[in-house]
Amino acid sequence: DLSIIDASSALLNFFSLNKTDIIGQKIEYSPLGSYIDSELLGNIQQALDSTEKYLEVIWTIGGEKRNITLNITPTVFENGDHGVILKFQKN
Numbered sequence: 001d002l003s004i005i006d007a008s009s010a011l012l013n014f015f016s017l018n019k020t021d022i023i024g025q026k027i028e029y030s031p032l033g034s035y036i037d038s039e040l041l042g043n044i045q046q047a048l049d050s051t052e053k054y055l056e057v058i059w060t061i062g063g064e065k066r067n068i069t070l071n072i073t074p075t076v077f078e079n080g081d082h083g084v085i086l087k088f089q090k091n
Contacts, residue, residue: 002027002044005083014088015061035059040070047072047084056091067091 004022012019015032022030028041035057036044043053053072058065071087 002041004030004032011088043072044084044086047074048082050074 003024003026005024007017007019007022011017017031022032027033027044028036040055040057043055047053052074053070055070055072057068057070059068060066067090069089069091071085071089073085073087075083075085077083
């Protein structure tokens with residue numbers, strides 16, 4: 001259902017968030033939702049079907065435009081559920 005189940009401290013620091021701000025929320029309705037456009041959401045959905053994706057995006061964070069490379073990697077959790085890992089790198 002595209003709920004956030006964990007977040008790294010790097011992501012939390014980058015967006016000035018706490019885990020309690022996002023864990024358990026659907027990604028598009030979370031504080032990160034304003035960065036999730038239909039293209040990114042579609043790529044996340046495709047990654048659930050085992051298709052790894054790389055995207056270049058420009059996000060404005062704290063009033064500053066930042067070029068970001070996103071790596072959307074499919075994964076299978078210990079309980080057998082499918083999910084994705086979103087990794088990002090500032091360019």
